[in-house]
Amino acid sequence: MASLSPFPGTANSIFSPNIHLKFRIPSSTLLFRPICAAPHDRSSTTYPNNNRYSPQSRPRRNNQLDYRRISTPIQKEADPVTLSPISAADVNLMSLCNEGKIDQVIEYISQGVDADFRIFETLLSYCTKLASLDVGEKVHELLLRSPWSNNIELNSKLVEMYVKNGRMRNARKVFDKMRERKLELWHLMISGYAETGDGESGLLLFEQMRKLRLLEPNGDTFSVVLSGCASKGSVKDGFTYFELMKNEYGIVPGVEHYLGIIDVLGKSGHLNELLEFIEDMPIEPTKVVWEAVINFARIHGDIELEDRTEELLIRLDSSRNMADKPLAPFQKRHSEFSMLEGKDRANEFKSTIPHRADAYEKLKGLSGQMRDAGYVPDTRYVLHDIDEAAKEQALMYHSERLAIAYGLISTPARTTLRIIKNLRICGDCHNAIKIMSKIVGRELIVRDNKRFHHFRDGKCSCNDYW
Numbered sequence: 001m002a003s004l005s006p007f008p009g010t011a012n013s014i015f016s017p018n019i020h021l022k023f024r025i026p027s028s029t030l031l032f033r034p035i036c037a038a039p040h041d042r043s044s045t046t047y048p049n050n051n052r053y054s055p056q057s058r059p060r061r062n063n064q065l066d067y068r069r070i071s072t073p074i075q076k077e078a079d080p081v082t083l084s085p086i087s088a089a090d091v092n093l094m095s096l097c098n099e100g101k102i103d104q105v106i107e108y109i110s111q112g113v114d115a116d117f118r119i120f121e122t123l124l125s126y127c128t129k130l131a132s133l134d135v136g137e138k139v140h141e142l143l144l145r146s147p148w149s150n151n152i153e154l155n156s157k158l159v160e161m162y163v164k165n166g167r168m169r170n171a172r173k174v175f176d177k178m179r180e181r182k183l184e185l186w187h188l189m190i191s192g193y194a195e196t197g198d199g200e201s202g203l204l205l206f207e208q209m210r211k212l213r214l215l216e217p218n219g220d221t222f223s224v225v226l227s228g229c230a231s232k233g234s235v236k237d238g239f240t241y242f243e244l245m246k247n248e249y250g251i252v253p254g255v256e257h258y259l260g261i262i263d264v265l266g267k268s269g270h271l272n273e274l275l276e277f278i279e280d281m282p283i284e285p286t287k288v289v290w291e292a293v294i295n296f297a298r299i300h301g302d303i304e305l306e307d308r309t310e311e312l313l314i315r316l317d318s319s320r321n322m323a324d325k326p327l328a329p330f331q332k333r334h335s336e337f338s339m340l341e342g343k344d345r346a347n348e349f350k351s352t353i354p355h356r357a358d359a360y361e362k363l364k365g366l367s368g369q370m371r372d373a374g375y376v377p378d379t380r381y382v383l384h385d386i387d388e389a390a391k392e393q394a395l396m397y398h399s400e401r402l403a404i405a406y407g408l409i410s411t412p413a414r415t416t417l418r419i420i421k422n423l424r425i426c427g428d429c430h431n432a433i434k435i436m437s438k439i440v441g442r443e444l445i446v447r448d449n450k451r452f453h454h455f456r457d458g459k460c461s462c463n464d465y466w
Contacts (some may be wrong), residue, residue, distance in 0.1 A: 046081075056228050093119045102126060102135065103319055109142050120148055124157040131420055131447075133165040152180050159185060163192035166199070166452045183215045189225040195451040197461030199231030219251050228258025230267050233463060238264035255286060262289060266296030271305060289314055299464070300425070318333065360397075362405040370435045378428040398429050400446060401436075408440060416443045424448050 091113055096105045105123065109115045120143055127136035141156060148154055157176050162171035168189075175181065186209050194201030206225050209215060217225075222245040229238035238261055245251045258281050265274040274293065278285050287441055297306035315431050379391035386394070400419050407417040425433075425448040437444045438458035446453040454461035 015127050057101060071446065080453065096120065097122050097126070106135070106138050106142065115142070115146060117148055117154070120154050121157065123333075124154065124161055127152075128157065128161045128164050130447055131165055133161075133167065136165070137162045150179070150443070152178060156182070156185055160188060166191055166196050166447060168196055168198065183218070183221070186215065187220055187224050190221075192229055194224065194227040194231040197231055197452070197454060197463070199228035201234075202228035203232065203237065217245075217249055219245075219254060219257070222249075222251065223256045226257065226264060230260065231462075233268050235264055235268050235270060236461060237275075255288075256284065258283065259289065259292065262292050266292060266299075269300050271296060271300060271302055275305075287313065290316070326400065358409055359402055359406040362409050363396060363401060366405065366408075366439065367435060369439050370432060373435050373439060375432055375435045378431065381428045382424040395428050395432075400406040401432065404433065404436060408442075412432075414442060416445060418445045418447070420447045422449055424450055425453065430460065430464070434460055 009076050011255075014279065026197065077423060091108055093105050093108060093113065093115055097107075097119070102123065103116075106117070123139045126132065126137065127139060136158075143149055143158070148292055154435040155174055159171045159174050159178075162174065163166070163289065171189065171192060175185070178185075186205070190202040190205055193199060193205065203225065204216075206221070206228070210217070222241060224415075225241050226238055229235075229241060232297065242253070242261055258277075265277060266272075276295065278289060278293070292310050294306055294309045294313070297303075297309060377392045379388055379395065382394050384391070384394070386393060400421060403419050404417055408414075411417070425446055430453070433444055433446065433453075433455050435458060437455035444455040446455065451462060
């Protein structure tokens with residue numbers, strides 16, 4: 001599944017109540033919505049300076065938020081939420097959260113109903129879990145006006161929410177203002193920079209952590225640092241930190257650290273050095289290691305290395321031999337549907353319903369422009385046993401492309417489109433979306449199950465290595 005958005009949110013959101021459409025998309029779930037502005041800067045406002053939340057005073061969690069209920073897709077048109085002023089005694093915010101009425105909770109808090117630590121924790125967890133950025137920004141504003149504005153745990157959750165949505169600038173603002181930051185939060189920030197293609201900022205943040213000498217780096221620290229080196233494309237930094245980990249901090253490298261160096265070498269195109277590194281590793285290469293080699297060989301066009309590694313993997317895992325046989329139609333583990341949200345609408349749709357022909361027509365028009373711009377379909381990414389023309393047709397209707405096409409015809413010009421997928425974006429779609437971004441003059445953000453891809457002016461933030 002994939003979610004497309006310029007910004008992911010819940011189907012029940014008060015911010016998008018008006019429209020409900022359905023049609024089936026061929027690959028994954030997509031959520032679409034226009035990028036919202038960051039919360040207003042309230043740095044000039046004075047708020048109560050509370051001490052850190054005390055576990056002794058923390059209310060019992062006997063009513064936990066049920067994500068299965070709040071993530072249920074819209075089934076009918078929703079009316080705008082209008083609430084009459086009420087007293088705090090007349091409403092139970094936690095009960096509303098558990099019922100999935102997040103929009104009402106936010107509206108009540110905006111009207112002055114007091115929200116305690118548990119409510120803000122639940123709201124931020126919801127925004128992180130369901131990648132709902134616009135709701136998260138509303139919660140951020142409410143938190144700033146509350147007595148909990150300086151609470152360390154809530155601010156940590158706020159940082160996590162922004163990182164999960166790829167908004168590193170917002171995350172950094174909150175992170176820098178925190179009085180206390182746990183090691184895991186540093187890791188989250190460094191990996192967040194790497195996933196958004198800004199490994200340099202992640203490495204600078206790590207150096208800041210070392211300079212402060214408040215926390216001792218561990219194995220997990222160097223795993224995210226190596227991902228930053230790979231994102232930056234710096235082989236020299238990768239080996240420097242790998243040696244630093246062993247010699248200065250006495251950390252014995254694990255599989256994840258060797259994979260980190262393989263990632264650094266592979267993304268930089270040093271395939272021969274990569275193979276030498278694998279041969280010299282003191283541990284036995286795993287299936288994951290060889291799969292990484294295949295991926296980099298394919299990216300850099302080394303067909304011989306790709307074939308040799310594939311043969312080796314088949315010996316390690318005989319089930320991979322099935323990849324050479326004609327495949328039956330792929331059966332997905334998840335139902336195929338997409339959620340599209342604009343500023344004033346929330347739609348669930350499925351691509352088999354013909355009334356979404358406008359999206360298909362837009363794709364057809366784009367396909368002609370893309371070919372004129374140099375796009376050549378890479379049919380290696382179609383695994384079905386069909387002819388070349390059918391493979392090209394199948395590629396054109398991959399779910400992220402349908403979502404982009406629908407976004408282009410349903411949002412104002414120059415609006416940033418955001419797509420969230422639960423699958424890794426295929427190489428052909430990656431190349432196609434780069435060309436699309438240049439043709440339509442928009443930023444197209446795709447979050448697959450590996451990282452963020454910011455497509456802008458025909459280029460991607462991952463530098464074509466992901």
